[in-house]
Amino acid sequence: MRNGGHVxxxxxxxTDLSSVGNTIVTGAAPVRAVNETxxxxxxxxxxxxxxxxxxxxxxxxxxxxxxxxxFNNLSSSVSFVTSENTSVVRGNPALEPESVWSFxxxxxxxxxxxxxxxxxxxxxxxDNLFASITESPPDNAVNGVVNRSRxxxxxxxxxxxxxxxxxxxxxxxxxxGICVPLTSTFNVEGETTQTxxxxxxxxxxxEWEDRLGWASGFGVIGNFTxxxxxxxxxxxxxxxxxxxxxxxxxxNPLPQDQIELENxxxxxxxxxxxxxxxxxxxxxxxxWRSDFLNQEAFTSAxxxxxxxxxxxxxxxxxxxxxxxxxxxxxxxxxxxxxxANEFCINDDALLCYxxxxxxxxxxxxxxxx
Numbered sequence: 001m002r003n004g005g006h007v008x009x010x011x012x013x014x015t016d017l018s019s020v021g022n023t024i025v026t027g028a029a030p031v032r033a034v035n036e037t038x039x040x041x042x043x044x045x046x047x048x049x050x051x052x053x054x055x056x057x058x059x060x061x062x063x064x065x066x067x068x069x070x071f072n073n074l075s076s077s078v079s080f081v082t083s084e085n086t087s088v089v090r091g092n093p094a095l096e097p098e099s100v101w102s103f104x105x106x107x108x109x110x111x112x113x114x115x116x117x118x119x120x121x122x123x124x125x126x127d128n129l130f131a132s133i134t135e136s137p138p139d140n141a142v143n144g145v146v147n148r149s150r151x152x153x154x155x156x157x158x159x160x161x162x163x164x165x166x167x168x169x170x171x172x173x174x175x176x177g178i179c180v181p182l183t184s185t186f187n188v189e190g191e192t193t194q195t196x197x198x199x200x201x202x203x204x205x206x207e208w209e210d211r212l213g214w215a216s217g218f219g220v221i222g223n224f225t226x227x228x229x230x231x232x233x234x235x236x237x238x239x240x241x242x243x244x245x246x247x248x249x250x251x252n253p254l255p256q257d258q259i260e261l262e263n264x265x266x267x268x269x270x271x272x273x274x275x276x277x278x279x280x281x282x283x284x285x286x287x288w289r290s291d292f293l294n295q296e297a298f299t300s301a302x303x304x305x306x307x308x309x310x311x312x313x314x315x316x317x318x319x320x321x322x323x324x325x326x327x328x329x330x331x332x333x334x335x336x337x338x339x340a341n342e343f344c345i346n347d348d349a350l351l352c353y354x355x356x357x358x359x360x361x362x363x364x365x366x367x368x369x
């Protein structure tokens with residue numbers, strides 16, 4: 001062991017939150033309400049580095065962090081419309097941050113100047129998870145006739161809409177006021193895990209400048225990540241089928257979709273070929289990731305999340321320093337015009353969105369004074 005070191009610390013985070021929201025009903029003055037909450041977290045962190053030999057570093061770390069909710073997820077404002085089937089979207093001012101424990105271990109081998117290959121493993125444990133859930137009031141059907149509650153407390157779930165016009169969801173046809181679906185974000189029980197490995201590589205030819213001349217400016221950068229999820233989350237979101245679909249398919253109770261981590265690809269990689277020399281900087285970069293669960297849901301497709309299809313993208317850029325104060329450049333984005341498709345329910349199932357992304361060419365001029 002040549003040398004090493006470590007850093008240990010802890011943060012204490014306390015938060016007091018007040019959410020001011022308006023309840024908006026068509027034809028009436030907004031009603032303001034204030035919701036207050038607070039939370040606190042201890043966030044320890046340990047980082048250690050060992051250097052068994054001059055060209056090898058071993059790094060390890062343990063840390064706890066939090067992921068705060070977006071402001072939109074905290075807003076208690078709510079707007080009502082006259083439809084008895086339209087879900088009311090409302091934030092949750094009592095929402096607390098997610099907690100994330102991270103465990104990392106990596107090795108870095110510097111086999112040449114400005115060149116390194118590294119291998120790392122990681123494990124993350126998340127709890128207090130966010131989940132967007134649509135809570136529908138029970139149909140309470142009698143002899144095939146829907147009879148949703150008109151109790152303002154909505155004891156079976158949902159939210160009371162005072163101006164919804166009753167058409168088919170209760171025998172009181174033509175009257176107003178009925179429980180309707182509520183969509184909001186909640187902290188759910190259980191935990192999920194992310195476990196994976198990352199391999200990274202960087203190398204250039206700068207050490208061969210005396211032999212290669214201008215060609216010594218070439219280099220490559222690349223990395224590959226594999227990760228998988230686990231955990232014991234047993235919470236589900238109710239799939240928001242229409243009343244007729246529910247009846248015709250015979251669902252009782254409504255089908256449910258298990259809550260999973262979103263925006264997480266199992267495989268991803270990128271590769272970059274670059275040239276840096278004589279004031280010229282050029283890069284050709286290709287990135288790819290496998291399919292992943294989107295953060296948004298298709299409300300017209302059963303309220304289940306969208307699945308973004310696997311996708312690659314090729315970008316390129318060239319910049320040149322004309323002199324000490326002038327730089328010109330051109331950049332190409334999505335040169336191969338790869339589409340961004342999204343599927344409902346499962347990957348490669350029902351195509352719900354076809355993102356026709358075009359290529360872009362950007363020309364730039366930078367002047368330094």
